[in-house]
Amino acid sequence: MIAYLAAEGFENELIREVPDVEAVFGRLVLAGGACPAPAWAANIWHNPQRVEAMSISGAVRKLRSVQRNWAFYAPDLYRRHLLIQEQLPKVKIAPIEFLGALPPAQLGSWSLIERRTLLFSSRCSSPFPNGEVHMVENKIDPPSRAYLKLWEVFTAHGVRPQAGDRxxxxxxxxxxxxxxxxxxxxxxxxxxxxxxAGTIAALPQVRxxxxxxxxxxxREAGRIDWxxxxxxxxxERLLKLVQRWMADGQAINFVCTIKLQGETDLPIIEQFRQIPGSQLIHLYHNKHELTWINLAANRRLPVRCAQAGNQECLGGVREVIALA
Ligand SMILES: C[S@@+](CC[C@H](N)C(=O)[O-])C[C@H]1O[C@@H](n2cnc3c(N)ncnc32)[C@H](O)[C@@H]1O
Structure with a gap:
């Protein structure tokens, strides 16, 4: 069994994405089958275990016996969750700086899926509680909050353009x-x-x-690195646009927001997924939208890939941490 925590408001999309759903508790979806890269999951609980916890102290003892650092997700019984978490070692995860280091310690997740049933996983895909990537914001320079989406991709997912890239x-x-x-x-x-905005238009490297x-x-754009x-x-319109740019070979790396509205159009998202090298993420800073990423030479996002348990990607993660 694997447990997937859906991005807020996207439980139904996640339920349709992961195989063999066994039970759903709020945003937490328990499934028999593994889905290597679910777009709608904010966090993946890789090794969930279900135990009886007859009391608050019993739950605390169990979690402490496994490891130090825990964050909880409360589908219900919020007060009871809080009473347990208060007796666990304090975990302080401060907002991260742009291109700063990710939280280093292994963070487990737990939940009371029923009053006396504790579900916990020591290994999770996100180093952030419930996959919430809080960042130290710049409230002065950027003219909109959309910058946080790119900050999240570049910082939490470990890829970004280099100086001089077009x-x-x-x-x-x-x-x-x-x-x-x-x-x-x-x-x-x-x-x-x-x-x-005037301040942005005036930047020397912006046309x-x-x-x-x-x-x-x-064909008239010349080489585009990103x-x-x-x-x-x-x-549909965005899909045609990226297909055109890919076919003409002028663009190498892509980071695009797929804007959704009303009922999520899953078939069109599937078409994005089918493009070789595609990775789909619901960023913490995405609203009703997904981020589609396609990197040169089908490169995977190193952090996300390693968090999904793919050892081949760990070199990439070290590189990211070293850069930070
Ligand atoms: C969410 S805003 C972009 C915010 C921007 N990324 C930022 O960081 O400030 C979406 C933008 O899409 C633009 N837009 C809509 N249709 C467009 C089109 N056909 N061509 C270019 N821009 C378009 C709108 O004018 C709007 O500025």
Whole structure:
């Protein structure tokens, strides 16, 4: 059995994504089958165990006997969860800095799925409680909060453009993503029908084009190391756009927000997943949207991949930690 904690509001999507669902407790989905990279999971509990816990002290004893660091998810009985957590060693996970180190210690997750039934997992995919990536925000420079999505990808998932890379930022207004890319020393071609904030448009390495993202001709764009899109559009339209840029071979790495509305259109998401090398993530900073990532040479996101238990990726994680 594996337990998956759904991103907030996406339990139904997760239930349809993971195989052999056995039980659901709030956002916690217990499943018989393994799903290597569920898009809708905020955290994966790799080795869940279910035990009887007749009392609060019994639950505390059990958890302490396994390891030091725990975070809880409460589908119900919040007060009872709190009484248990208060008797466990304090775990302080401060918001992380942009490109800062990830929390180092192994963090387990636990939950009372019934009043006297404790479910716990010592190994989880996310080093953050319930996969919530809180970051030290910059409330002064970026003109929108959308920058937090890129900060999360670059910091918590361990990939990012290098200084000097040529980036295309589609749907860029008012300029949060363009600001992040410029901070990294990238050369940014920033495209939106709406204008950039004045401070962003004035950055020396930013070139703004007042145009529809769909009107650009990939062959005329030259080499693009990274294509970013946060354009508000139907997923079908975004899919066609990235297919066009991939077919013309002008863009190498992609980070795109798939904007969803109403009932989630799972078949279209499946089409994104089918593109070789695709990785789909619901970031903590995503709203009703998913982030689609496709890296050069089908490279996997090192942190996410290792957290899913893939040993081959650990080298990549060390590299990320060393950089941080
Ligand atoms: C969520 S906002 C982008 C926020 C931006 N990433 C930031 O960090 O500030 C979505 C943007 O998509 C733009 N947009 C919508 N349709 C577009 C199109 N056809 N071409 C380019 N931009 C478009 C909107 O003008 C809007 O600025």
């Amino acid at each position: 980036c295309l930022d589609l749907g860029s207004s008012p300029g949060g993503w363009t600001w992040v890319l410029a901070q990294l020393g990238c050369e940014v071609v920033s495209v939106d029908k709406a204008p950039l 703004y084009i007042a145009e529809s993202a769909f009107a650009l001709e990939p 294509l970013f899109s946060d354009v508000i559009c139907y997923p």
